[in-house]
Amino acid sequence: MNELAGKNILVGVTGGIAAYKVVEVVSRFKKMGAEVRVVMTRAAAEFVAPRTFQEITKNPVSVEMFAGTVNFHVEHIALANFADVVLIAPATANFLAKAAHGIADDLLTTIVLATTAPMIVAPSMNTKMLEHPATQANLKILEGRGVKIIDAEIGRLACGTSGKGRLSEPENICAEIVKFFAPKILIGKKILVTAGGTIEPIDPVRFICNRSTGKMGYEIARAAKNAGAEVILISGNATAEPPSDIKFVKVETALEMREAVLAEYENVDAVIMSAAVSDYRVKNVASQKIKKSNETLTLELVKNPDILKELGERKNNQLLVGFAAETENVIEYARGKIDEKNLDFIVANDVSQEGAGFGVDTNIVSLIDRAGDIENLPLMTKAELAEKIIQRIAELI
Ligand code: PMT
Numbered sequence: 001m002n003e004l005a006g007k008n009i010l011v012g013v014t015g016g017i018a019a020y021k022v023v024e025v026v027s028r029f030k031k032m033g034a035e036v037r038v039v040m041t042r043a044a045a046e047f048v049a050p051r052t053f054q055e056i057t058k059n060p061v062s063v064e065m066f067a068g069t070v071n072f073h074v075e076h077i078a079l080a081n082f083a084d085v086v087l088i089a090p091a092t093a094n095f096l097a098k099a100a101h102g103i104a105d106d107l108l109t110t111i112v113l114a115t116t117a118p119m120i121v122a123p124s125m126n127t128k129m130l131e132h133p134a135t136q137a138n139l140k141i142l143e144g145r146g147v148k149i150i151d152a153e154i155g156r157l158a159c160g161t162s163g164k165g166r167l168s169e170p171e172n173i174c175a176e177i178v179k180f181f182a183p184k185i186l187i188g189k190k191i192l193v194t195a196g197g198t199i200e201p202i203d204p205v206r207f208i209c210n211r212s213t214g215k216m217g218y219e220i221a222r223a224a225k226n227a228g229a230e231v232i233l234i235s236g237n238a239t240a241e242p243p244s245d246i247k248f249v250k251v252e253t254a255l256e257m258r259e260a261v262l263a264e265y266e267n268v269d270a271v272i273m274s275a276a277v278s279d280y281r282v283k284n285v286a287s288q289k290i291k292k293s294n295e296t297l298t299l300e301l302v303k304n305p306d307i308l309k310e311l312g313e314r315k316n317n318q319l320l321v322g323f324a325a326e327t328e329n330v331i332e333y334a335r336g337k338i339d340e341k342n343l344d345f346i347v348a349n350d351v352s353q354e355g356a357g358f359g360v361d362t363n364i365v366s367l368i369d370r371a372g373d374i375e376n377l378p379l380m381t382k383a384e385l386a387e388k389i390i391q392r393i394a395e396l397i
Contacts, residue, residue: 003178005033010083010117012108013053015043016090017158018124018167023048025089025170027056029177037082039063039108041095065107076107080115085180088112089150090124090167093135099147100138120180122150122173127163150176175222175243182387184228185394191224191231192268193217194261194275194307196238198254202299203286210276211358214238216323217274219386221246224272227390232268234260236275254278254304261307270319270393273308274347276358280304312342319344319396321389327352334368344396345369347389355379367392 009029013019019040029036038053039062050061062075088095088108095109099121104110112119121142129135130152143149150173153166167173195217197210214235221233222243231246234257242248251257254277265271280301290297308322322343324334327350334348348366351357356364356379363385367375377388 002033004029004181007034007181008082008084009034009036009177010079010086010111010115011036011038011053012086012088012091012095012112013038013040013044013048014088014090014092014095014108015041015047016092016124016167017047018090019044019047021167021170022089023052023056025087025173026053028170028174030056032174032178035059037062037079039079039111041106041108043092062107065110076110076114080111080117083115083117085177086112086115086117086119087122087173087177088119089122089173091121092123093125093129093132093138096121096123096135096138096142100141118146118148118180120148120150120176122168123152123165124167125152125165126157126159127161127165130165148176148180179226182223182226186224186227186229186390186397189229189269189397190267191221191229191393192234192261192264192271193221193224193231194234194236194257194271194273194277195221195240196236197276198236198257198278198304199252200254200278200281200304201252201285202282203288203290205289208278208280208282209237210278212236212238212276213359214240214242215359215361216363216382216386217272218242219382220272220274220389223383223386223390224393227394232264234264234275236277254281254307258305258307258310261311265311265314265318266316268318269397270321271311272321272389272393273311274323276325277307278304306341308343309341312340315342319393321345321347321393323347323349325349325351325357331366331368331374334366335372338368338370343370345392 036057037059045063054061098109104113150168154164155166156162157165196214197212200208218240221231225231234249249260251260283300283302320343324337326333330348330350334346338346346368353364355362364379
């Protein structure tokens with residue numbers, strides 16, 4: 001949870017109703033260990049009291065150019081130098097116009113001109129204002145200068161209309177900042193991740209599935225993306241939210257997953273199979289709904305191909321990482337899978353432990369390599385574990 005420890009974030013809040021959402025953003029930054037300073041425009045201070053940000057950040061909040069709020073020599077230069085990154089949220093049309101054209105007529109726009117820190121802006125405004133050619137041109141100018149734009153979302157707006165213009169949700173904004181700071185250890189690498197559970201049909205309305213939610217695999221895909229990799233996420237049934245800016249392939253059955261994985265395999269640097277693939281499928285899938293007639297019903301199952309084993313057999317230079325979901329003899333069974341599937345390392349997952357395995361946001365695993373060395377990891381979030389797995393992959397690649 002300390003993803004932002006040691007990072008200095010300058011948050012510029014401009015005058016939009018969505019300013020209240022930024023209170024949550026700043027609170028999350030603090031929880032992730034960042035040092036945060038907030039600068040507000042006068043208009044922003046009409047929507048949220050500066051004191052709110054002051055209490056959360058434990059730092060003075062600056063609004064006026066000459067108020068001397070911060071006990072630095074020249075305030076705008078001190079704040080400009082403080083920032084590792086500048087986030088503007090919400091960014092109004094007025095702010096975007098000034099930033100695009102170098103106008104510095106208040107404290108925030110002066111800081112923006114004076115800083116060399118990268119800038120991320122999250123626009124929020126009425127749809128017509130956002131779509132206006134002037135605003136679009138200003139966004140393009142900023143983008144051309146390397147400013148990252150966090151796209152506004154579609155939804156109900158404060159002005160009573162619906163359309164594009166809602167400030168991106170706090171979790172998305174925080175995810176962008178975490179991504180910004182993540183070390184780019186996988187730049188130029190192509191990573192394939194599988195996630196979720198496969199679905200094996202019984203008839204048109206029933207299927208065999210498992211408890212995988214995709215959380216573990218989606219976090220691995222996110223961490224790989226944050227590390228600068230090109231990511232392909234092949235997912236079975238899942239409820240987790242996939243990361244943006246990746247290739248996302250949805251499949252249902254183990255056979256479909258096999259086909260999708262093999263189609264990409266030749267061109268990737270590493271594969272991480274965190275998907276819970278059904279070991280068996282129904283031999284004869286009924287074309288019509290099976291009627292409730294006899295007291296018992298017997299389904300004949302046939303073995304599915306072991307995708308990971310096949311990847312191990314076809315391996316060229318790809319790094320192969322497997323998971324082992326076990327409820328007993330976890331280390332022993334996991335070790336067996338390293339040899340059987342020709343893996344570089346395996347994530348041994350005792351899914352019988354509280355806080356580990358299916359559905360939860362945390363996991364408890366051991367990483368075992370080909371030499372048999374074991375790293376026992378404590379309970380941690382799936383996001384933290386994903387980073388560890390990505391780190392190890394980067395070292396091995
Ligand atoms: O999705 P979540 O709710 O976050 O849950 C995460 C998880 C518990 C699903 C995940 O942490 C996990 O343990 N995934 C592996 C589940 C599994 O199927 O393990 P297994 O021991 O049965 O398979 C071993 C390895 O072979 C796995 O990498 C699996 O993807 C692969 N496999 C299995 C069967 C098969 N037919 N083909 C395969 O490729």
